[in-house]
Amino acid sequence: MWGGSGSGVDYDVMEVYHLPTGAWDQKPTTGTPPPGTWVYSSVAIGKDIYYFGGRGAGDSGYQYQNSLHCLNVDSFKWRELSPSSDYDPMKKGFCGIISVHFDGEHYLVIIGGLGSSSTPKQPNAQYNNSFGDLRCNEIHYYRISSDQWISPVVTGDRPPPINDFTLTPVTNNTAVMFGGETDNGVSNKLYMISFTETSVDILEVPNPGGSVQWPEGRWSHSSVLITTCSGPHLLVVGGDYAYDVWLLDINKRKWKELINLPNNVTRRYWHSLSVWSVTPTTNWIIEFGGLTEYTDTAVIELRYTSDIDWSTSVIPLDQYQDQLRRWILSDWENLGLSKEVQLLRGHLQDRKREFFEEQLQREIKEKEQIQQDRDKEQQQLLQEKATLSQQLDDATTLLEQAEKDKSSLELEYNEKLNAKVAEILEEKTQVEEKKQIITEDYEKLKLKVAHMEEQYLKEKHIIIDDNQNLKSDISEKDKVIAKLTSQVEEQSQNEKQIITDLKEKDLHIAKLVKERQERVLKQPIKETSSIGLQFNYLEEQLQTKNSKQDTPFSRFLILIYLLFISFVLSTNYNSKQFIGKI
Template sequence: MYVCVCDQWISPVVTGDRPPPIDDFTLTPVTNNTAVMFGGYTGNGWNKLYMISFTKTSVDILEVPNPGESVQWPEGRWGHSSVLITTSSGPHLLVVGGSPAHDVWLLDINKRKWKELINLPDNVTNRYDHSLSVWSVTPTTNWIIEFGGDRGDFKEISDTAVIELRYTSNNDWSTSVIPLDQYQDQLRIRILSDWENLATDKQLQIFQDRLQLQKEREFYEEQLQREIKEKEQIQQDRNKEQQQLHQEKATLSQQLDDATTLLEQAEKDKSTLELEYNEMLKVKVAEILEEKTQVDEKKQIITEDYEKLKLKVADIEEQYFNEKQIIIDDIQNLKTDVSKKDKFIAKLASQVEEQSQNEQQIITDLKEKELYIAKLVKERQERVLKQPIKETSSIGLQFNYLIPSMDSLDSSVIIAGQKLFILQGDRSHSLQWEKYGFRLECPQGAVSKDTEVAVTALAGGNFKVPKGTVL
C-alpha cells in the first residue's frame, strides 16, 4: 500500500476476509478510507463482493455474502470496469461488461443490493479491459463515457460510447445511449430539463415542508396539552402524598417517644443483668481455671508415660529388626543350600536316566542276540538229528549228548553270551572262549565236513552235567 503523506510503500496489516490471489478485478473508492472490490480472475469468473476499509497501517476486508437465487446478483467476470455514481439516494457502483458476462449492473452500496440495467446495446456491454469515466451532468443525471477494450474475438475496440444513467423521482433508474453526433444537443437539453424539474421539485418540496411543519405544530400543541394535564394530575398526587406523609410523621413521632421510654427501661435492666452476669462469669472462670490445672497435671503424667512408651517401642522395634535380619539371612542361606541340592539331584537324575537308557539298550541287544542264537541252535539240532551221532573224546571235555533246547530253560536262567565257531572236518580244533573260561577240543575226523558250532553261556539255574565233564 502506497502512503501519499509519507511518500512510501508499506505492507499493511490485513484483517477480515482476505480474498485469494486474483487479477483483473475492480477496486473503486467510495470515501477517503473505503472502497469496493468486485470480480476478478482466479481460474474462472469471480463474483465476490468486498467492502474494504483503510487506515494508515492496516486494511480491513469484509466479504458481502451472496444470498443466492432469492436476490439479484451478477455473474462472475473479469476485465470489467466500474465507476462510482453519487446521487441523493447514496453512493452506487456501476459495473459494465467483462468476460464472460456481457451485461450492466448497479450496486446500492449502502443497502448492498444489486440491480441489473437492461436495454443497453451489445456494443456497450460486450467488451472487456475497457475504461469508464463518469460525469455528473445534473444531480439526477450521470453520463458514463466508455472507451476501448476487447471483445471475444480478441480484437481491440477503439470506439467510444456514452451511457446516460438517470435517477428518477420514484427511486428508479433509467438508461440510454447518447449518440456522439448528438452529444452537445442532448447535453443542453438534459441540463435545461433537469434544472426545470429540479425547480419544480423544490417548490413542491417547500409546500410539503410547510404542510409538514403545520402537522408537527398541531402535534406538539396536543402533546403540550397532554403534558399540562399530566402535570396537574401529578401535583394533585403530590399533595395527597404530602398529607399522608404528615400523618405518618405524627405517628412515627409517637412511636419514637414510646421507643425512647422502652429504651431507658432497657438500659436500667441491662445494668442489673450485667452485674449478675459478671458475678456468674467470675465463678465460671474460677471453675475453668481449676479444671485447667487438673488437666495440665494429667497431661504431664500422660506425657511422661508416652515418652517411656516411645523408648520401649524403640527397643522392641530394634530387637524385631535384628531378629528379622537373622531370619532373612537364614532363609537366604537355606535357599542357597536348597538350590545347590536341587542342582545335584537334577544331575543325579540325569545320570540315572542315562544309565537306565543304556541298560535298556543292552537288554534289547541281548534279547536280539538270544533269539538269533536260539535260531541257530535249533537249526543245528535239526541237522544233528538227521545224522548219526558220533562219539567224541577230548582231554578237557567228553560227552555224547545233545544240548537241550533253549525253550526248556527255566526263567531263572540268564543268557550271558553267545558265540559261533567253525569246525573243519579234515583236522583237529581247539575252541576257546576265554571270557567265560570255555574250551572245546575237537579231534580230526570228529566231523565229516565243515560245521558251525554255536556256544551259549548260561548263568543261574541248576544244571546236571554228564560224567566225565571237566569244568
C-alpha cells in the first residue's frame, strides 16, 4: 500500500501487510514516485503495480495528474512509463483501472473520473462541470509493450460521466462496474463490460425492482472479486450514504445483502479492500483506511456454505495466525484428505518453527538496533542538555535585563499616559463648549426655518390667488380677442365687396369716357354746352347711384372722377374757356 491523504504519510516507503502474520511493515523505495499521491488508481500485474493519475502538490496547490508509474515489488523501485502532460487521458483522479490480456499482451483500461479541463477531450466522450472540475466517461487503453495510449470504439450502454465507482475484473477480458457519482447523484447501476483489442462493449443490467434485492446507490465504496466453487461473486463494502455489505452472483446477476457485520467494517468510504483466497470455500478480505472513525485493520472472513448461504465474521488481528492454521486444516479435513492433512500439519509445524526462529532472530536484531539507537539518542540528549543549559543561562540574563527595561518603560509610559489623559480632558471640555454653541445655533436655525416655512405658505397662497385671477383675466381677454377677430373678419369681407364694386365702377366710367370722346370728336364746335349738359347728367346719375351708399369714400371717388373728366376735356379745348364755364 502506498500514498493516500492523511497526517504522517511517508511517500518514500511502501506499506506491506504480511498475510501469514497479520503484521504491517515498511519498505523503502527508490526512484521517483508518482506526483499524484492520493485519489489515484492502481492495478497489479504479476510483480508490478501500476499507478495512474490522482492529485498531488504542485506549483499552484493540489493538481490533477495523468502520469503512469510502475513499482516492482521485488526491488521496490519506481519507473515512470508516461509523464504527466496535456495529452492522452485527461488529468484526473477517482477513476477506474483494470488490466486485460489479449494475445499474450497486457493492456491497462482506464474509465471515467473527475479532473481538470487542461487536457484535450476524447472524441465521443462526455464532459460535465462539477464544482469547478470536469466529470467524464472517457475510456482509454494503455498498451504496455509499446508505451502507447489507445482510444477504443465503445458500443452498447456507455455510462454517463461518472467518478468514485468500482471497476472489478472478472476474466482476462471482462469486468463488472458498479455505483459511483454522476450529475444525477449517486448511482446503483450495474454494468457488464467486455473488451477486445480495439473495442469495448457495455451492457447495463436492469434493476427489476419490487421485492428483488438490489443495493442502494453509493460512491467511494470498495469492491473485490470473490472466487469459489460456486462461481465468481462481487463483494461490495461500505461507501457514502450506504453503510452495508452486498454480494453479487455475477453469473446469475443476483444480489444478496450480508448482515450482522460490525460498524468498523461497514461504516467506511474511500477505503481499500484486498482479498486472500485461503481455501476453495474461504476468503479473507483485508479492509484498511478510509474516511471513518475506525483506525484498525479489519479482516473479514467470508465462507461459502451453499448456493443460497454464506457465513461472515470478523477476525481480530491477535487471533489471525491461529485462525489461519485451524481453518486451513478444517477445510482440507472436510474434503476427506486426512493423509494430506497430516502432511500439511507437519509442514505447517515446520513452517511455524522456522517462522518463530526467523522472528526471534529478527527481534534480536531489532533489539540490538534499538539499543544502538538508544545509545545514540542518549548522547544526543546529553549534548542537547548542555546546549539547553547554556541557552537557559542566556535566557535568564536576557530576562533580568528585560525586567529592568520593563520598569523604566512602565514609568515613561505612565507619564505619557497622564499627559495624554489631561490632553483628552481638555479636548473633551472644548468639545462640550462647541456642542453647546452648536445646540444654540441649531435652535435659532430651527426657529428661522419655521418662520421661513410660514412666509413660504403665505407667498404660496398669494401666488395661488394671483394665478386664479390671471386665469380669469386670460379668459376675458380670450373672449375679447374672439370678438375682435370676428369683427376683423366681417370688415375684411366688407372691404372685399367695396373693392369689387370699385372695379365695376371703373369699368363703367371707362366706358362712358370712351363714348364721350367719340361724340366730342364728331361735334368739335358746339360741344361745350352739350358736354356741360352731359356732365350734369352724369353727375346726377352718379349722385343718384351714390346716394344709396353715401360714405366719405364714395365722395372721394366722385372727386377723382371729376378731376379725371377735367383732364380729358382740357386735352381737346381751351383750358381757360372750359375752366371759366365750369
